[in-house]
Amino acid sequence: MYLVTAQSPHMNLKIFEFYKYLLLVGFFLIMNPIIGQSTDSMKGNVKMKTYNYADTLLLDFYTVQTDTFKMKPTIILVHGGGFTAGQRNGGDEKGISTYLAKLGFNVASIDYRLSRKGKSFGCDCAASIKMNTYTEAVADLSKAINYLTKEEKPFQVDSSKIFLIGSSAGAETVLNFLFMRYDYRFKDLPYPDANILGAISISGAVVDENNIYNGNKVPLLFFHGVKDSVVPYGTNAHRYCATTDVGYLNLNGPKSIAERLSDLDGNFKVYNSEEGGHEWASLGFDFPELISQFIEQVLNGEATMRDFETINSTVEIKE
Template sequence: MKKCLLFFLILFSLNQSFSQEVLIDSLFRVQPVTTEVYAEKDSTQLIVDLYQPETSSKEAKPLIVFMHGGGFAGGSPRNPAEVRFAKIAAAKGYVVGLISYRLVRKGKSFSCDFDADGKMEVFKLAAEDFLDAVSFLKKNAEKYQIDPENIIVGGSSAGAEAVLDAVYNRDLVLEQKNAYPDIQFKAVISLAGAIVDVRYLTEKNAIPGIFFHGTDDNLVPYATAPHHYCDPESPGYLILDGSKTIVEKLKEFNSSYLFYTFEGAKHEISGMPFDDLPAIFQFIKSVVFHKEQVQTTVYH
């Protein structure tokens, strides 16, 4: 009887393990975080904290690079919510890089009293920092067992603005056209982000996107509206294209998207969406690795 019970327990355990999926389920322990300096700018060391799955396999792993929010004035890659996200993703089989960048508006305004040209310069600097971090990781792909052909990127609030501009508006926000030609992405995650001009989102750069946004976001527009809803007469008046407008463009190009729209919500939707992470990871696996097309809007 005991032998029979043991046999069924082993069989049950094997069935459970066989049913689990890499990049979907938590299969790995996470190594202690590794910190690297990816650049030094304006006397500031810019770092990436790397979270890696603990595995004996030498196989290259997909990379997620995430950029924190904070109005280009604050925030940190060591924000507890983002660290928790990094550990969750690493346990599924991703290498995750949480990056710092130049906080050029620290102690200063980034609202309607800060001129639009200055805002464009901030977007440029942040996008450059982000792309430099990705470039560093790509150059060290072998060291960190990164698959340089499968890079997923994301950001929250200001970080999402920088990442989205680097993905969809690179030729607009960067001074040098076709900068970073060797850096391409497979998908982007945006938590309450926007881009400068959706007209620069083309069929060529329309990579799949995952978007979270509140319809009443008072800082970063949900659709197309002024940044911080500034008055047209104010120095900081700058039209941005938010998640809804980006998704409409992706739909036009038959690109995949997963769009979570929160009726009546404001900028709190820039927080990490832990309840929806399973759907995010399923979308990435289906679209990036299985080459499926998914166009889904979820209303809350």
């Protein structure tokens, strides 16, 4: 038997207010994660997650999450270290990746094989071994881009708007990826079906600038020390090895690449430090505004530069 009792209007009002309170609390609990996510996006909070893109190789993916699914221009960053050292998550790499992600880009800072770790990459390292090292790194960069563009959904990568940034060995990897594709030593690598809009080379060089032609030219931004004794500013031997050294291998730096692009009506901007050396492989990261400005110009179709400009490091500027 159930006992039914009459309730006063005052009691009914209290019950109504109680249920109203429960509904409001429930609504707040449901909406709170959504509100929190929106707040993170508005503040430009950068999310970083590490992925295994090939074998034991990893990449750190930086992005600002948004409430709407939108494909984004994506920047691939390749660290330096002479193929013997370096890391995707060093201070320079984290700094530029976070800076660019806050501007709305995806950024992937990648590992690649350090096949000369614990070994020499100098004048006593045979030129053939150096070439194998270059091709291995280009293969790894290709795999990373394939991974990011074939798995578009979780990454929101616009495969038609890819930019590359490299420092030292990473810059050599970027430039060889762009321009050595049809060389017999590079032609069979797993190149991605993606469109590279532009690239930034920080103390880098390419094996042969004559492989640049109208079909593969892209706007390029360079930072380089004119007195770099590791990677030449113009055309010279890697590490300035003698012709009699087993490691003798000519490389072509920004001056030679820019001259080639000029002949092809290509676009470039070379920032050179007249007294600078290979320390610019790190100092180049001190100019994130110039890097982001270049990327924006390329995206907007305004990268019509063809010039050289002297630059000083931030340390020299402060002094």
